[in-house]
Amino acid sequence: MSSLATTSQLSSSLTERRLPRWMPAVNLALAALLAVAIGAGFNLSSKPQWLLIAAILYVVIQYVTSAVVEGRRHAKNYVATSLVWVAFLLALLPLVSVLWMTISKGIGVINANFLTHSMNGVAINQEGGGLYHALIGTLEQVAIASLLAAPIGILTAVYLVEYGRGNKLSKAVSFFVDVMTGVPSIVAGLFILSFWIIILNMPFTGFAGALALAILMLPVVVRSTEEMLKLVPNELREASLALGVPKWLTITRVVLPTALGGIVTGVMLAVARIVGETAPILMLVFGADTINMDPFNNPQSSLPLFVWTEYSRGTDQSQARAWGGALVLIAVVMILNLVARGIARWKAPKGATR
Template sequence: MSALSSARPSGSHLDLTGNRSRGRAVRNVVATVLVAACFALALVPLAWILWTVASKGFHLLLDPNWWGQSQRGITSRTAGGGAYHAIAGSLITAVMCALVSVPIGVFGAIYLVEYGRGGPLARAVSFMVDILTGIPSIVAALFIYALWVTLFGFGRVGFAVSLSLVLLMVPTVLRLTEEVLRLVPNELREASAALGVPRWKTILKVVVPTAFSGIVTGVMLGLARIMGETAPLLILGPYTSGINFNPFAGNMAALPTMINQDRTESLQPAVDRTWAAALTLVLLVLVLNLLARAVARFSAVRKR
C-alpha cells in the first residue's frame, strides 16, 4: 500500500512536467511565428521602397557621365549631366560634420562612463544629450542660422550646414559609444589598474581598442542619420548645379537638395534624375556601412 501511494505523486508530477513542457513548446512556436511574421511585415515596405528606387533610377547610374559631370547647363527639359557635384558636396559636408562630431561624441561618452559615474555634471550632460536626440533637424538648422548668419554675419555655406548636422550626429555617436563602453568588462580595467597603469592609458590602450568596432558602428550610424537630412541644406546651403569644393564660400550642392530641386519638375528627364539621385544616396550610405564593417573586422583580427 505504501509503495502504491508513494508511486502516485511521482506519476502525477511527471504528468504535470510533461504538460508544462508541451505548453512551453507551444508558446515557443507561437512566439517564433509571431516574430517571423512581424519581421516579414517590416521588410515589405523596405523592399518595396528599395525596388521602386532601384527600378526607376538604376539606368542613369550605368551612365559614366552620372559619376563625372555636374548639372551645369542642364535644364529640366534636357537629359544628361550627372550627380558628381552633389556627391562631392554630400561627402564634404559629412566629413566636416564627422570631424567635429566624432571627437565630441567619443570623448563625451568616455567621460560619462569612465569619469562622470553619475555625478552632477554627468547627469547634466546626459540630460542635454537626451534633449538633443529629440530636436528636429529644422530646429537645429534655424539655431545655426540665427547664430552663424544673423549674429555673426557669415554667409550660407557648406560649413554652416555641417555645424547644424553636428547637433544631430553628436547624440547618436555619444549614446552608442556610451553603450559600447559600458559593455567592456570591468575586469580589464581592474587588471590594468593592478599593473599600475594610469586611468587615461587604460582607457586609451585597453577600453577604446576593445570597443573600437562598436564605436565605428556608432559613427557610421551617425553618418547615416545625417546623410539624408534636407532641412539644414535648404536653410543653410542653397543648391547649385555646379561643382564647389570649398565649404567656406559659395553655394554647395548635395544629394538631398538635388532630389528636392528635381522633384518639383514633371518632365521625364528631371524625374529620372530624382530617382537616380535617391538611389545614389542609398548606395552611398550602404558603401559607408560596408567600409565601417570592414574596418571593424580588420581591427578585431589585428587584436587577436
C-alpha cells in the first residue's frame, strides 16, 4: 500500500503534467459545437465556412488548454499537430472532389462503343463517338518518347553518379538537369515547333509530339535514377571492384540491378507525367478525329488533347465526352502506375531493406 503510494508520488514528480488523452476529442467537439452555433447565429450559408471556423476554434482551444496544463512547448506541439492534420484534411477535399467528379461524370459515358470508336463523323451536339483514336495516339507517342528518353536519362544518371563525381562536366549536366526539370511543357513544344516543324519543315505528326514528350521526360528520369544510384551502398561497388570486376560490369551487374526497382519507379513517374501533357501535343500532333495508327505521318490525337477539344466544343454532349476522356486518361495513368509498381516489387533485390 505504502509502496504504491510512493511510486505514484514519484512518477507524478518526475513527469510533467499532461493533458488527459480524451481532451483533444472534447475540444474538437466543443469547437464543432461553437462553430455550428456561430454559423447558425450569423446565418452563414456556406458549409465550408462552418468547417473553417470549427478548425480555427479547435486549434485555439487546444492551444489554450494545453498551455494552461502542460506549458507552452506542449501547446505549440499541439498546434503543430493540429495544423498538420488540418493541412491534410484541407488538401484531401479538392483532390477527392477532382476524382469524384471525374468518376461520377465520366462513368456514364464509358462503354464499349466509346472505347472502340473514333470521333469520325460525330457532330458536336450528338451523343456517341469515342476516343479509340486518342488512345492509340497516346500509347504510341508515349512509347516513342520513353524509348528515346529512358536510355539517355539512365545513362546520364550513371555518368553523374559513377563517372563524373564533382568534375565540371557533371556539375554542368547536373545543373541543367535541374533547369530542364523546370522547362514548361509548352516551351518544349515550342522548341520542337521551331526546330522540327518550322526550320526542318516537317509535318505535324505523333512523332513530333513524342520528341517534345521525350524532352520533358528526360530530366525526371535522370533525377530519379541518380537518387536511386546514390542510395546503392558503396560497399557493393567496392566488393565488386575488389574482386577484379571491371567498372562497367560493376555498374551493369551490381549497381543498376540493386537500384532497378527505384529506377523503374522513376521512369514510371516520368511516363505518368508525360501521359497527361496536352500543350505540346496540341501544338505538334495537332489533333484528328479519325484513327491514325501511324505516328510518323499525318496528325494524330491523344487522350489529353481529346479532353481539351471536347471541352472547348462547349456543348453538353461534348463536355460529357470530355469527362469520359478524363476518366480513361486517369485510368491509363493508374494502370501504368500499378504495372510499374508490380515490376518494381517483382524485380527488387531479395532481402533488400526497404
